[in-house]
Amino acid sequence: MSADVTKHHLLVILQQHIGEAKGIGAQALADLAGCNKRQVRDLVTALRMDGTAVCGHPATGYFIAETDEEMERTCRFLRDRAMTSLVLEAKLRK
Secondary structure: OOHHHHHHHHHHHHOOOEOHHHOEOHHHHHHHHOOOHHHHHHHHHHHHHOOOOEEEEOOOEEEEOOOHHHHHHHHHHHHHHHHHHHHHHHHHHO
16 A cells, blocks of 8 residues: 555544544554554654644544644644653753
């Protein structure tokens, strides 16, 4: 399966998961898509790079944003995770 077809397939699955309450865990999403969790993360990143509002959090799973608040929570989660990574890098370089 090509990357574009896989990305499209994942999007088709995620369109059944609109809103945080309908989030789907990474393993369940991987099982439905026929791939592994690492591939799910890569495909979610690719969809986000395309501008698709794929939200997610370990507590809720992945879903398509239904509200601005859901999108904001995901953006905040991603920003906090990025900041933690930058702090860890700074500590390692000291």
